[in-house]
Amino acid sequence: MADKNARVLKNGYSLEKKEKRTGWIFLMPAVILIAIMSFYPMVRALILSFQTGVGKNMAWTGLSNYIRMFQDKLFIQSLMNTFLYLLIQVPLMLVLALILATMLNNKNLRCKGLFRTLIFLPCATSLVSYAIIFRSLFANDGFVNHVLEAMGLIGTPVAWLTTTWTARLVIIIALIWRWTGYNMVFYLAGLQNIDYSVYEAAAIDGASPWTTFWKITAPLLKPTILLTAIMSTNGTLQLFDESVNLTNGGPANTTLTMSHYIYNLSFQGSPNFGYASALAFVILILVAILAFVQMKVGDTRE
Amino acid sequence: MSKAKRVGSYIFLSICSIFSAFPLYWMVVSATNKSTDVIAGRLIPGNYLIQNWVALLKAQKVGEAMWNSFKYSILLTLLSLFICSLAGYGFEIYHTKGKDMVMKVVLLAMMVPFAATMIPLFQMFSKAGLLNTALGFILPSISTPFLIMMFRQSARSFPHEMIDAARVDGLNEFQIFLQMFFPTMKSTYAAAMTITFMNAWNAYLWPKIIMTNGKSLTMPMLIANLKAGYVTDYGQMMLGVTLCCLPTIVIFFLLQKNFANGITGAVKG
Numbered sequence: 001m002a003d004k005n006a007r008v009l010k011n012g013y014s015l016e017k018k019e020k021r022t023g024w025i026f027l028m029p030a031v032i033l034i035a036i037m038s039f040y041p042m043v044r045a046l047i048l049s050f051q052t053g054v055g056k057n058m059a060w061t062g063l064s065n066y067i068r069m070f071q072d073k074l075f076i077q078s079l080m081n082t083f084l085y086l087l088i089q090v091p092l093m094l095v096l097a098l099i100l101a102t103m104l105n106n107k108n109l110r111c112k113g114l115f116r117t118l119i120f121l122p123c124a125t126s127l128v129s130y131a132i133i134f135r136s137l138f139a140n141d142g143f144v145n146h147v148l149e150a151m152g153l154i155g156t157p158v159a160w161l162t163t164t165w166t167a168r169l170v171i172i173i174a175l176i177w178r179w180t181g182y183n184m185v186f187y188l189a190g191l192q193n194i195d196y197s198v199y200e201a202a203a204i205d206g207a208s209p210w211t212t213f214w215k216i217t218a219p220l221l222k223p224t225i226l227l228t229a230i231m232s233t234n235g236t237l238q239l240f241d242e243s244v245n246l247t248n249g250g251p252a253n254t255t256l257t258m259s260h261y262i263y264n265l266s267f268q269g270s271p272n273f274g275y276a277s278a279l280a281f282v283i284l285i286l287v288a289i290l291a292f293v294q295m296k297v298g299d300t301r302e
Numbered sequence: 303m304s305k306a307k308r309v310g311s312y313i314f315l316s317i318c319s320i321f322s323a324f325p326l327y328w329m330v331v332s333a334t335n336k337s338t339d340v341i342a343g344r345l346i347p348g349n350y351l352i353q354n355w356v357a358l359l360k361a362q363k364v365g366e367a368m369w370n371s372f373k374y375s376i377l378l379t380l381l382s383l384f385i386c387s388l389a390g391y392g393f394e395i396y397h398t399k400g401k402d403m404v405m406k407v408v409l410l411a412m413m414v415p416f417a418a419t420m421i422p423l424f425q426m427f428s429k430a431g432l433l434n435t436a437l438g439f440i441l442p443s444i445s446t447p448f449l450i451m452m453f454r455q456s457a458r459s460f461p462h463e464m465i466d467a468a469r470v471d472g473l474n475e476f477q478i479f480l481q482m483f484f485p486t487m488k489s490t491y492a493a494a495m496t497i498t499f500m501n502a503w504n505a506y507l508w509p510k511i512i513m514t515n516g517k518s519l520t521m522p523m524l525i526a527n528l529k530a531g532y533v534t535d536y537g538q539m540m541l542g543v544t545l546c547c548l549p550t551i552v553i554f555f556l557l558q559k560n561f562a563n564g565i566t567g568a569v570k571g
Contacts, residue, residue, distance in 0.1 A: 045422050
């Protein structure tokens with residue numbers, strides 16, 4: 001490239017060349033770390049998923065790990081559990097977050113800051129902490145049973161965490177509690193970019209809130225909605241802390257998530273890194289497919 | 303908005319606010335009450351905090367876990383901010399087609415779930431003797447695509463005239479980054495700091511994997527252990543949970559704006 005305007009330095013390098021080199025030096029530490037801590041292990045996991053054995057005695061086993069998972073009742077159970085959370089909790093949470101953000105975006109609303117702070121507050125708790133709080137609230141001798149008994153709604157304590165469907169319900173409630181405010185913040189940031197006068201004009205034209213939402217808010221917020229949907233899907237497929245600390249996967253593994261099962265296979269009892277890696281790759285592929293589908297769906301609604 | 307609708311909004315928002323705040327209120331109040339009072343449904347602060355405190359310190363090494371958590375989180379935050387901001391700055395200010403390609407690959411790393419890397423990471427780290435070490439805790443999360451992207455975005459608003467002027471003044475490229483970019487981008491750094499510290503403080507799965515000797519406990523690991531015995535001591539447990547939440551709640555209230563910006567990754571001027 002012959003750049004006529006190239007400023008030549010004493011040592012013979014052009015300034016542009018020197019700048020380019022500096023740029024590479026600046027970004028190298030971060031890029032190398034990502035390569036070693038993310039991409040290299042991912043490739044290692046792919047190789048492991050075609051092997052079987054313990055420790056250093058790994059032997060090639062072809063696709064048997066991938067075939068085995070279809071007969072593994074526990075894996076299928078954990079897959080179903082994870083998808084149950086994904087299909088019920090994620091849409092509920094995103095719709096709730098969107099409603100709250102729309103309400104809080106109203107200029108005439110009082111105490112806006114207070115509402116926003118309180119709804120956002122659960123984000124300040126660690127995942128293990130809130131799992132323990134909800135486990136305690138819904139324990140047999142916990143606060144929820146106490147209130148229900150005092151109100152005379154139940155005679156004997158409900159075994160929330162040791163009954164399949166109530167345990168799942170508690171996990172879903174806990175997830176909604178922890179993440180609704182988080183998603184609401186994304187929507188509020190997105191709504192700030194929409195000129196408020198658009199809403200005032202719509203109100204003057206007599207548009208109902210419902211029409212305003214579908215004709216103005218939803219289309220303009222689409223990129224944000226897409227982003228939160230992908231993030232929530234990604235997060236739900238990797239659910240771990242809650243499954244471990246709220247229900248410990250029980251009762252009878254009916255709340256066990258995929259990441260929890262992979263952890264158990266790898267680090268509890270006799271480790272099975274080969275098979276666990278094959279399952280981990282299923283998560284990776286699911287994340288990729290679902291992100292792709294969501295992006296496609298997001299695109300066609302132009 | 304009609305009056306009925308406005309009242310409806312207030313009621314709905316109030317219910318959601320109470321639902322959001324109640325579990326945390328219950329946590330703090332329960333930390334000051336006797337376990338039997340917690341079970342009896344007491345919702346006002348009690349005077350059992352000191353007894354819970356003594357019992358918790360006797361049962362668990364809280365001081366050590368607190369120290370570990372602070373040590374790891376602060377170390378990780380400082381390193382992460384430095385390396386990721388340097389990279390974000392490099393990607394944007396010196397951008398070339400080659401660097402844009404590399405950035406796209408870096409962003410792909412966002413999609414890699416931790417479950418898919420944790421087993422090889424564990425093998426690598428045990429071979430390198432990094433189990434039960436601070437370095438082992440922080441290495442996998444120092445460089446994140448999210449932070450690089452955030453700093454790259456804010457570098458976009460950094461005026462090139464400032465860089466040219468600094469060059470004329472004889473500053474080298476690294477000095478420009480340190481003395482010009484860093485002070486200008488305080489709000490980006492504050493946002494990045496809150497989210498990185500938060501994630502480091504809350505980390506659970508990775509420390510659970512590599513802190514194998516039971517000595518290098520962090521706060522989330524410690525409170526996860528607080529369930530021994532047939533009878534749960536709720537007062538003691540909620541005090542532990544409160545202590546684990548305290549640093550992040552303090553950050554939340556002091557830096558709420560930065561915290562929100564950190565989560566969304568979008569910082570404006």
